[in-house]
Amino acid sequence: MLCPTCRAVMIVVEQDKIELDYCTDCSGVWFDSGELELMLEKMGLDSSALSIAKLTGSPQAETLEKKRRCPICGRKMKKINLGKKPKVLIDVCPRGDGLWFDGGEVHQIIEQCRGKPGSGADSENRVLTFLGDAFKAEGQSDLPR
Ligand SMILES: [Zn+2]
Ligand SMILES: [Zn+2]
Structure with a gap:
């Protein structure tokens, strides 16, 4: 791809x-529909806010x-905005194929998915670990430790 x-x-x-497509040039990540939700679920984070139907239905x-x-x-x-502060601008396929995140x-x-009772900073750490492990092979060393 x-x-x-x-x-x-x-x-x-x-x-x-979970399979992600990752661009080593610009650090962007493509999630097929479902993969993002799957990842959030695995992290114990709220995935309902990020369902693909909801995203494609969001205002431009x-x-x-x-x-x-x-x-x-x-x-x-x-182009849709996710979240409130700060807003994150992502790209979503109008057919619902998936989502694109810039690096x-x-x-x-x-x-922004944090803040659920009982998850907190620990969830973020797990996600950072997840992404860190996933992208370690690229020699990315800019993830906070
Ligand atoms: Zn790229
Ligand atoms: Zn598409």
Whole structure:
């Protein structure tokens, strides 16, 4: 699959049976629909807020960012804002194929899924560990320790 941002060939990263497509050039991550929810569920975080139907139904965000095409069906993806503060701008396929996160946005999303009673900072740590393990092979060393 080609990166919707920079057109580099993405690599498949498998972690905990979840397959993500990762661009080593721009650190963007593609989640097939369901994979994001699966990841959040595994982390014990609330995944209902991130269901694909809900995301594709969200209002188009106002932004000057260039539209990107879905790496699966080639349609222009919709820009939507996730969360409240700060908002995270992600791209979602209008057919619901999946979601695209620019490098760094995944962490922002995770931040916003915290705050459930009993999860807290520990969930974030688990997600960071998950992503850290998944992307360790790329020599990324900018994850906070
Ligand atoms: Zn890229
Ligand atoms: Zn698509």
